[in-house]
Amino acid sequence: MSQDKSGYPGMGETNPLHNNVYGPPQPGFGMPPPNYSQAPGGPYPPAAGYGNPGFPQSGPGFAPGPYPQMPYPQMPYPQGPYPQGPYQQGTPQPGFPGDPIAPAGSPGYHEDGPPSYYDNKEFTNSGFEDKIIRQAFIRKVFMVLTVQLLVTFSFVAVFTFVDDAKYFVRRNPWTYYVSYAVFFVSLIVLSCCGDFRRKHPWNLVALSILTLSLSYMVGMIASFYDTETVIMAVGITAVVCFTVVLFSLQSKYDFTSCRGVLFVCLIVLVLFSFLCIFIRHKILHIVYASLGALLFTCFLAVDTQLLLGNKKLALSPEEYIFAALNLYTDIINIFLYILAIVGRSQFNVEDMINTTPLKGAGGDTQEPKVEQLMSKLRRLQQGKRVLEEEIKEIKSVSDSLQKELATLQSEAYQLEGIHKEKEELSRKLQFQCDESDQDFSRQLEQNKKSEELLEQYRCQIQEFKLKHRKLRMKFENQLHQLIEQHKNLHSIFTPERLPDEIESAENTKTQLLSAEQLKLAQLHRINEELEDVTKQRQSAAETQEQ
Structure with missing residues (x-):
């Protein structure tokens, strides 16, 4: 076999799969001799295979032999439970101290061996299976999210267009606090109890209770705004969420590494909300709602990339309830903040009354244009x-x-x-x-x-x-x-x-x-x-x- 067809890089070329990230060769992986002149058969040393000694090359000093068909070592596909929460992509392979670069299209949430240099079709199936699992996971998450959003915006439509519903929520404000308590308890259970949110069908029951309680809260909040404001907020939310999801799909920037910064910003936003409670000012409330919408838009981008699994951190396929919960709460928070921005920006009677005349350069009053x-x-x-x-x-x-x-x-x-x-x-x-x-x-x-x-x-x-x-x-x-x-x-x-x-x-x-x-x-x-x-x-x- 010639060197050109062997798949090895030539002299002076760098290995595109290595790029010196694997570290020094380990024992048993074909240590090259200290001097290239001592290598039999040519000036270039035989390259090391993954877990196998170097293959002999044809040339002076070597007898021609057949191409070795020995299977390369590869870890079996794990059948056990997947790891919980976001974690580092790519698992260490045997004999390599660092993390190998995952091949394109592989989410890297299972332990496969590194790909071969040779164009062997045996290694393309694992990546295809990974794509199938990840795509099934994404379909399941978006199906659950679609049902949640349909339920929520059905509540919003009822509380916006039905006068009896508006009258009911104005007569019974205590129902908001009851639904908030139910939502908080179910959110704590789904967020903190990992075994519970992976146990079917109790995870779906808890998610349904959370969705109904939060839907009632959102519908009750929307009933205090006029119809045009609610429709405008729904449209803006849909455009923002669709844009963020497309940007997360196409962007090369890894937003998952910014989770710590976003949580710090969330704490600052909570403290800022306490300030807004005591200071009743329209501009201050608009600024607070704008910061909240921006922050949860970033959270939506992070959670979308965690769902797709093509960045540094990813979610396990068993965490479809957790992924749907994250996306759902992000979208609902974006909608509520945008609704507050649009509602606060509406014209009020005080602005209509305060119409002061313009003053010219000489101090005389001018008629408005x-x-x-x-x-x-x-x-x-x-x-x-x-x-x-x-x-x-x-x-x-x-x-x-x-x-x-x-x-x-x-x-x-x-x-x-x-x-x-x-x-x-x-x-x-x-x-x-x-x-x-x-x-x-x-x-x-x-x-x-x-x-x-x-x-x-x-x-x-x-x-x-x-x-x-x-x-x-x-x-x-x-x-x-x-x-x-x-x-x-x-x-x-x-x-x-x-x-x-x-x-x-x-x-x-x-x-x-x-x-x-x-x-x-x-x-x-x-x-x-x-x-x-x-x-x-x-x-x-x-x-x-x-």
Whole structure:
């Protein structure tokens, strides 16, 4: 093989891939002899391969041999998790103390061996695979970012064009602070918890919560500006972001190395914002918003180059949520600062009133020029449009308040009717309660009378029993007396008079039995009356319990 076809540089030429960045040769990589004259086969020493001894050259002193087909050492493509966050491009290769220059088109976020000097097609596949992975990563990030921006600017459109939404946010300012708290917590979680933002699907859930909360905040802020200002801010933001992304794609300057400077500027901007809180001045606020828009435009350029991975620092393909979050917050901050600039730059009523005449060289007043009058007229027209929009908003608010007042009045009438019905029902219930109390008192009186009557009947029964007992005892005594009187007269009575005596005795017995039956019937009637009185008392007691 000749030297021209071997791929080595000639004498006096520099290696375009080395450029002396690899350092001195290491042991095992073909150390050249100390004197070129000692090299067999020619004045130029055999070049060193990567990890292999030098190949013999054809010429005097060398036997012609075949071209070696030995595979060159190359690290396998890593299958493990990618490194987190931005990091240095290009990993050290075996045997080289420095970082080799990555070939064109290779993002350098995996550990491949250095390319060969020979035109071997085996080494073109790794760069193609790297491009595929990086392009898939970029597509995923921009798809997530597109969804976020669509959601956010949908909120902005609703809060800008719908009067009810404007009225709601003016009536409920506490919702802004709630959404800000949700946004801050989700931002801290996604920014500080690396394992969480790489865990699917929780990373998408957290990003969705952050997007919705920030979208509500941006829409609420946009509702306090007029429609023309919001549309102008959206257009300027789109142009700025598109320009910055194109510039980051084409620029050879590495913005990723300026992250520290940008963070210092961000701290200064935060301190400047505290100053703007206490100093209420229009020009100062415009300067603050301009600096904020410029700073976050630089952040957008840095985050775009981190996403593309063609500079010193790059993002891992697993950090698509983090990349989308960075770009999304940059664009939203740019929009808010541009909205503040445009809104603060609008013409106000104070500028319209303060129209001082011009003074000439001699101190005399001069009439304003036509251009000045036209500019003032345009400002007046713009102020008129602003006032008309405010009047429309006030009318819409008054209409909504009148509707709400009408609904409240109708509800008041309904409540008044319900109150009257309740009062009527309470009066009826009170009347029923009074009637039931009167019935109960009457029933108690009847029960008392029944008890008194029952006691009288009991007393009469006792008296009747005593009388009956006395009569019976008297009858028995009389009978004993008669028996005692007439026991000696047995001999006097003859058998002929015995039937008459027996008949008289039977008659007397019959009279006594009839009298006794009469008394028993009276006693039975009294018992029935007592049972009726007892039943009436029981029914009265049950009615009282009910």
